[in-house]
Amino acid sequence: MLLQFSVKNFRTFKDKATLSLVASNYDKATRESENIYHDNKFNLRILKSAVVYGANASGKSKLFEALMFMERFVITSSKESKKGDKIDVEPYKLNSESEHSPTEFEVIFIFKNVMYRYGFEADRKMVISEWLYYRPNTKEIELFYREGNNFEIHQKKFSKANTLVKEGLVRDNALLISVSAQFNDDTSISVLNWFENLKTISGLHEEGYQGFTMSQTEDRPYKAKILSLLKVADLGIQDIKLQKLDIDKLSKNVPKELVDKINKEVNEEKAEFFSDIITTHKKYDINKKVIDSVYFSLDDDESSGTRKIFALTGPIIDVIENGYILVVDELDAKLHPNLVCKLVSLFNSKDLNKKNAQLIFNTHDTNLLSSGLFRRDQIWFTDKNQFGEAKLYSLADFKSDEVRKTESFEENYINGKYGAIPFLGFFDNLNTILPAYENEG
Template sequence: MLHSYAFSNFQSFRERVEVDLIISRKVAMTEWMNEVPTGERVSRLMAVVGPNGSGKTALLKPMAFLSWFIGQSFQSAPDEGIPVTPHFANSGEPIEFECLLDFDGKVWRYMLRCTPERVLHEALYQKRERFGYMFVRDWDAVTNTYTIKQQDFGLAPQEARKVRANVSLISWAAQYNVPLAKRMAAPLVVTNVNFMGRVPMADQAVLVAAQHFSANANQYDRMRQLLSAWDLGLSGVDLQEMIINNPQEPSQKTWIPFGKHKSHGKEFHLPFTFESTGTQGAFVLLSRLLQTLEIGGLAVIDEFENDLHPHMLEPILDLFANPSTNPHNAQLLFTCHAIEVLNLVHKSQVILVQKNEDCESTASRMDAVEGIRNDDNYYAKYMAGAYGAVPVF
């Protein structure tokens, strides 16, 4: 599980900011928290709220980026840059990332300092009695080479020296079948965010979701049960493999979802293009959430409630609270404009984001804001502007 992550000089965040999912033991235990084997109490979700343009999406991007960098950066072309952007008022300085997590029953710290051109410092530490390095990698500008120290990481030194400037050493080592690197490079983060921002909800997203469900029978069944139970006018969802009109590949097929509707004793099948954007949005969202819930890991979702009725928020979040639907303690990190979420979670599970007059974003966990009481009506006081992180007109 992810315990925390921090970053600085990244997009609209110039100063260091930390997103901490560790919950104090003074807080009453809820189903949205988990006791991990390492002794900490970790939240299964974190909601990010704030006005438009405040930096909410930028707050999510570090975890989406680190997942890609650790797992897939080996696939980058040798002359390709690293897809990160420093704050425009601090463009000459490097970007820094750090995350803390438990994995394989141990606690790990990963650190990265880079520019869009190259890695300057990368390190992986494992906590025993204290943190000790598995590897440390530093760029030597004098010799134009990397110095790499390893301790039980397992990558042959001659292969480590070949690592490219735009590739994580973990991603690099996974290609050489280093066991720890292969496990860490596995896709454990599912997201609708890339370096440009939120991936738009379009017809292609529906087709990608249909393809996913066609290959995952358990998730397909669960999706049909949930969409029908959530009263979206559906009695079920069918997938049909159909030939598409592609002159370059006349026999190419794709999976098309159809909504099942009952009326006057008959059942009708409608292509999903005729369903509401809310139904399509729930279908795509479940394709991301159900795979996270099935294997564990982290779902990073921007504009979580997009096109959904506010009443849908709680039943979807409940998927992460219920042990039967979340047997592997998956986590959810999400931005949200439906402020009703403040009535559902504890103040320690909310991040408030705002931007100052210098176009610098800041973020604070809600329980760190002075003067917020446990018996406050968080929704009412937030809407009244008592906590900040609201639009100013």
């Protein structure tokens, strides 16, 4: 489970921003049994969901992009680059000091009953520093600390990494943790496995994970679960079926190289390609009795919201069943607010979310603030100052006399009590500004 993520000097975040999923004592009596997992080994109360609000361009998506960058760099830095390649990290550019300073990332998480704290600093040229600590029981132990090309490594508990460093196998633009995992170091593999279990997706571009859901429908039990979620969403879909791609009917505009590749994979590797999902709906007579079924194309006949919820079902079931972490940018896009509430409730539920999967998402849907689904420590905001610097803070950061449990969080947020909303004063002056220019040109 994710306990904490921090980022500094990344895109719009000049100063350090920290998202914590460790529950505060501020709301100890609120939704304690539903929204919180109690880790008895480390005596921690861990939140199962969190939501981030903020104005457009305030840093909501950039926060998730930072987590995605860290995930990608950890998994790929040792195998998808070579010596001299640039690191595609992007510092805060609106300040003459920060634009030449390294970017910093750190996560704290629990994986297989061990707590880890891992992080690194990097600029475009190299890894400036890197560190890994772990806590198998009560005491945190340093496994390694890296400063440029100088490494301090625990001789007994991280010995394989020590050998890699001595043999010069760690490039200055690659992470030691990634290289060590390539050479089968058990601790490094555990760290990479945790990052691989971190599922980050876009709520705006469901085509990026629709293929995963389509592939899962070929497994009968998994398909039944997908159908159950679709029925809960009240879409009227009774069944789904994959429509295989007819290679002979491919458009003449499809490049011959692609057609040849598809044919080769079908004939030699027995691969299957699908062109669409066919959804089944009930057909009624004049007396509202079911008399037949009607078949729709998911791409051509179903709404954009239906396409999105179908695409989401695969990742959601995967995450729930395996206890992973799902991070969604713009979860509410194309979805009804009540449906978003149902998805959040699924993750908060102690009965349906038995492996304590976590959901982290951003949204503009203020209805969630009055839904009663969230504690104050689960509600986060991003705000940007006049210098373009974003900050991240929680509703739990406000003093108890400023934010009471009984208050309307939605009304307060809309009215600007918590910040993180756009300043629209310019619109109030349009009636005087526009006439001044109406005769120009």
